[in-house]
Amino acid sequence: MKQELERLLLAALARLTGSVLAETPAAAAIVIERTRDARHGEFATNVALRLAKVARKNPRELAAAILAALPPSELVARTEVAGAGFINFHMAPGAYAAELARIHEQAGAYGESNRGGGERILVEFVSANPTGPLHVGHGRQAAFGATLSNLLRATGHSVAREYYVNDAGRQMDILAVSVWVRYLEALGEALPFPDNGYRAEYVRPLAGRLRREVGEALRRPAAAVLAGLPADAPAGDKEAYIDALIERCRAQIGADGFRQVLDLSLEFMLADIREDLAEFGVVFEEWTSERAFAESGSIDHALEVLRGQGRLQEKDGALWFRATEFGDEKDRVVVRENGQKTYFASDIAYHLNKYERGFTRLLDVLGADHHGYVARVRAGLIAMGCPGDCLEATLIQFVSLFRGTERIPMGKREGQFVTLRQLRGEVGNDACRFFYLMRSHDQPLDFDLELAKSRTNENPVYYIQYAHARVASVMKQLASRGLAFDSAHGLASATSLTGAHEQAVLSALTRYPEIIEQAALTRAPHAVAHYLRELANTLHTYYNAEQFIVDDAAVRNARLALVLGVQQVLRNGLALLGVSAPESM
């Protein structure tokens, strides 16, 4: 409906071009909104107010001129100039009936558009280090990234979802050495666990697996492992200690042995993460390994591009990227004194690679702690000749778990650690996805386990699912009375849906495409969650106020067509969120 009005307005403005207006405004300048107050009609636009200045006319006069030039449409019952110069549109009942018919016809595709014009977007999300299971914070990023991808697809973008696996670097070494120490322990060697190691429980089964695979081949006496190592925390430096321990491990079991432990750990953790996400309904087109990426020479390629642009500089034995020339607050090291490429070098190389693969928009879903990272990577991209605005980062604020009013402590390195899997197991996937998406991403999330589990009216997930199930229940009731829904009859009679409740339902229902478009554009999946609650509310209200299964066949079929339309839209919206739409509850 809104699109039709936009088309009409644009036509009117084109007609006025040359006389009242110097030039036709861009389509993007036309803003049509739902009205807050039904007395102002269903839609309103402020174009006259916005164009008044350049047209050198007073807004109300301009609005009247626009209305005079507006092509006739059977969807619009009446228009008016209101207030300071708003144009209000009152829709004809036939407009809603036509939209309802469209819902029935398009079914699962209702709400989709091609606004994106096939733009190629790469959405990178989760990308958690494979050094442990996903925790509840990653869960929020997973739900957000998956739903945002769904929204972008629904609005006509070509979307690829990607997980960047940080399988190179020191954290993986620390995991490997942690596994090795647990393995030695299991074989009876007495040695302390490193302060900076991965202490959590999931490391032990990894050690068990290593033991099954290699037997005692990688066993070394504790005395040989520990001899001459610096002191660990608290007396010494835990970083220095773990680095020394990693070196000792390599010396004791050889580079191949170390690699074996590392690969086994990596494979195990990655399989765990992949399975966890799949069970959560989150899938990726691509899992990019940082290690494979580096070995392919792509980082060197990026550094060559930078060098070619004259953006690199040697200083203090290290190689620097002059990021300050691109708005970053300081220059950045890309190759350290010891010859190792930095994480930053690999990051900008990876983003260059995305761009070179043909993606014109790189969307990173990141934890809120990564905010400093964005300006750096953007600076790198610009320096390498990519448009800086192709990179867009969405920062996801943190999640706190509550059991009622009691906060559940979390910490990654410590033993206590609430995983996504534990959370899903406790509250279920549906509540999990919905609760994660209920709040704006830049709002910290307090996730109440008790609320998410409760089967009461306090729980918004069930409220929406119940509305869907209720319609299914009505249809069962219909069948049990020996009646059938006549779709053609119902849609033809839909102009009779003029009651206040019916109007409210129709109004909410037909907003769906607008919500989807807006949510995709502003990267705001929570708008869908809020909308679905409102739509469910109109359905429940209508349900309480009216009988749907009545004797008059025209009324009955029209009402059923309406509630089936609601059910369809609820199903479509829940699908975007990754929440199931049950037939009964």
Place this chain on the structure above:
RNA sequence: GCCCCCGUAGCUCAGUGGAUAGAGCGACCGCCUCCUAAGCGGUAGGUCACAGGUUCAACUCCUGUCGGGGGCGCCA
């Protein structure tokens, strides 16, 4: 020191520069002889942190102040 996010009803939060700022929960009062009461209706509850600025129009944009949360300083 620098950076990011937030400040809206008792609580938790919505609100792409528009008309009288909304929802849920909590509180209070009502509604099943009826398609699922996991539901519905009503009442009460507001200096949109504060001060300037931009604008025909500011909860919304800009600057500053105060308050809360988080991050950064060749670590990944």
